[in-house]
Amino acid sequence: MSRRVVITGMGTVNPLGKNVEEYWENIKANKLGVSYIDQFDTSDFPVKIVGAVKDFDPSEYIDKKEAKRLDRFTQFATVAAKQALAQAGTDFSDIVPFRAGVIIGVGIGGLNMTEAEVTKFNEKPDKVSVFFIPMMIGNMAAGTVAMQTGFKGDNFCTTTACASATHAIGEAFRKIKDGYLDVALCGGSEACISRFALSGFNNMKALSRAEKLEEASTPFDLNRQGFVLGEGAGVLCLEEYEHAKARGANIIAEIAGYGATGDAYHMTSPSPTGEAAAYAMKCAYEEAGLKPEEVNYINAHGTSTGLNDKYETTAIKLALGEEAARKTVINSTKSMIGHLLGAAGGVEAIVTALSVKEGFIHRTLGYKTPDPECDLDYATDANRHVDIKGALSNSLGFGGHNATICIKKYEG
Structure with a gap:
């Protein structure tokens, strides 16, 4: 069985926008989304610039009490997934839940929480949060999105470093094309801007140490000096073509x-x-x-x-x-x-x-x-x-x- 797969919804939270419309307008306007680090004092730190999501409030999409029990990367993924589903224009209740999947890639997971809880542990082991493990593990993004949507099909996390999200989209494409799923929410999420993470990447000479925003991320330039660490999520709603066509979906493009x-x-x-x-x-x-x-x-x-x-x-x-x-x-x-x-x-x-x-x-x-x-x-x-x-x-x-x-x- 080989079926066509189309994109019918998309959602994102990233340094250039908290939804697809804002993101795309800023992309077309060639706006720069990187900013100076304000998460900690950088006066004695060589890296000054990150791609941070500013003023993020997930309460429009997630209950406030529940959001407190989700790491930032899971919040990002959940918001982006709900946006994608909203753009798709349906909750897919006509599809058997086991034919609707969630595949979301996460490269690192809850590193900020790990840093905070290890500090607690070193001071007093019994103070480590009971929510530490479920908040920290990378697969919780896909798990939470499934809980929020009722999708009971394939549900897993691809963890292949910087290729995680593209692997997730590719695997979702395969599942639909080959007939195992009819719809999937797929993509990736990450939130690990901290001194701990930046120190690790910096010590391996991977990060840009530029001091001017416009000189920090310069792909393919002779004087490029490393990447700028960013955070956010991007989720696509992939759908089997005949189902999308039958319901009159607004098809954005085709994954081929x-x-x-x-x-x-x-x-x-x-x-x-x-x-x-x-x-x-x-x-x-x-x-x-x-x-x-x-x-x-x-x-x-x-x-x-x-x-x-x-x-x-x-x-x-x-x-x-x-x-x-x-x-x-x-x-x-x-x-x-x-x-x-x-x-x-x-x-x-x-x-x-x-x-x-x-x-x-x-x-x-x-x-x-x-x-x-x-x-x-x-x-x-x-x-x-x-x-x-x-x-x-x-x-x-x-x-x-x-x-x-x-x-x-x-x-x-």
């Missing part, structure tokens, strides 16, 4: 392909050959029935780290061939919001879907100096208006995890 591979190379560095990432891209566009020259937009992983941007460029050339790669427009949403780790693929899939629908590709911000090893078209000069035949959204995670989804314009 998915590729997943492993570098089997290094704990943190992508493979220099780009072979595995290229194979994931190739699997995605071939499953979508596209030729390399028909892939004319890629929302890159584009982290602003030295190795990722260089090796992702290599992988794109290998996946499409040199000639097609040079004609493809590439951008990095992380240039605006930073790197949301396990949530990155979710918020970037939203941008990719809307780009396909509207024929709009946002500019990659922060780029000033060309890098000879990153020599493709990264939309660094201006926004583009392009009729997008096929788009790829890439996610490449620590551990060598590669995931790519292919999104096509919905044409009935």
